[in-house]
Amino acid sequence: MTPAARIQTAIEILDTILGGQPAEQALTAWARRSRFAGSKDRAAIRDHVFDVLRRRSSFAALGGGNTGRQLMIGTCRANGVSLDEAFSGGSYGPSPLEPSEQEAGAEARDATDRLDIPTWLWPAFQADLGAKADDVALALQNRAPVQLRVNIGKSDRGNVQKKLQDEGIETVKHATVKTALNVLEGARKINNSACFQEGLIELQDASSQAVVEALSLKPGMRVLDYCAGGGGKALALSAHDGVTVVAHDIAPQRMKDIPKRAARAGVEIQCVSTADLVEMGPFDIVLVDAPCSGSGAWRRAPAGKWELSQARLDELVAIQSQILSQCAELTSLEGVLAFATCSLLDVENTQQVEKFVSAHPTWTCTFSKAWTPLEDGDGFYTAHLTR
Incomplete structure (x- = not known):
């Protein structure tokens, strides 16, 4: 053509x-x-x-x-x-x-047209990101980096880099996320590479990897990935030695590729229905990568920027609140309820956690961190809640 x-x-x-x-x-x-x-x-x-x-x-x-x-x-x-x-x-x-x-x-x-942020959302976007708002909006206008997660259950970053280089895929180590590689050249060769076919790597954003890295995973732990989707975080969790991973999604069809991906990675992930969760709990860690606006990942899914409305955002906030309450019951007394979104908006992040703690006085937030697209990855937020 x-x-x-x-x-x-x-x-x-x-x-x-x-x-x-x-x-x-x-x-x-x-x-x-x-x-x-x-x-x-x-x-x-x-x-x-x-x-x-x-x-x-x-x-x-x-x-x-x-x-x-x-x-x-x-x-x-x-x-x-x-x-x-x-x-x-x-x-x-x-x-x-x-x-x-x-x-x-x-x-x-107009600033919102120049920065490509919906007019109705700009006041909240600007208030939540403060001095970073313009720079984050400008970053969202560009393509996201191609990033890989090294399967630490099979290899390490240095060896994987060498293998990828032999296949014409040039990478550099991510500056802050220990399992992440940034792809410089050869991105279109990844899916057919031996490293991918042998389960040494997965395509995964560095900030998404950082959410898993922030958890204190220890042998013997039982971990639930409550909103597993395609299983990216479940695979990252299962790469840790001695950790048992259970994956769940309200729409089971989203998990259809997990068994194949897990086999390639050399790990076991049990996919379960909502009905089975109560009998399987409680879990030492419940990770909730909740449905959200996706504003932190608009470089990868930019149509979502224009499809989001105030009504839809309100609906998502209500869903997140409901999921947090449900997952609290699946977390052991000394366990961690880890909440995460790929959102840049406080209403889905800090405000959501504050609302949960207010409604559940026995719980407290012991850790929280936010990433923006200015930090070599997608926008993400995570908070650890404990009793």
Whole structure:
């Protein structure tokens, strides 16, 4: 595909997304219809789409509107791409710009458009992040780093780095997270690498790894990953020698890949239903990576930035509160209830913990930490609650 054809395809996919279809579904549907497209074409088109979703407001301002075509015009202007070449009207490419399109568009003047944060959310975003708000918003406009977790149950970072290098994948050690590697080159080779196939590595954000690293895991402990999803944290937990890991999710289908991932990693993870949890408890550690706004991970899932509403945020806060109360009953008397979100918002983080402690006077918060995208990872928060 030519660069112009890739732009036209991105325009069509963006229009589908703007019409209400989730981004991943729109991209997958296009890929299935387009067997002719090579891997480089698919990667380039995906990059176009996600770059636009990260900077939808600022690109809309530059492009003069919020259609797929206008957003890609804004993208080209932002990146210094010649509009005459990109919109030449050539085969499979977009038609030339109309005079009105040539004249439309300007740099975003409003701070929320310039920083690509929804207008309704900006006051809370700014209040919660203080002096860091602008820099965090700007960081969210860019792609997240590709990061790996080294399976410490099988190897160490140094040996894994050497093996990856032999396969054309260049990495550096993360500065603060002991299990994490930052990928510098060869990211698209990871899933087919021997290191991945042999269970030496998993793709996982460094801040997500840091949430597990903050726990005092000891042999003999029984640990519950209550909102396990695809099992990233459950796998990180199970890499620790002598720790028994149980995974749960309210939607069991989300855990369907855990057995395969666990076998590759050489660990055992028991996936259980909600009905079985009461009989299996209590647990020494209950990790709750709760449903949240995902604001700390908007570089990876940027559509969520524009889909979030005040009503949905209120709903998520209520769900988090309910889950915390449920998980308190699954935690042993001397155990730790570890709450985590990939959110940057205080209402989902410190305020949620304060509300729990207020409603449960026998509990106290003994540890808390927040990460932002300025610290070489996603935005995350975690707090340890004990009786």
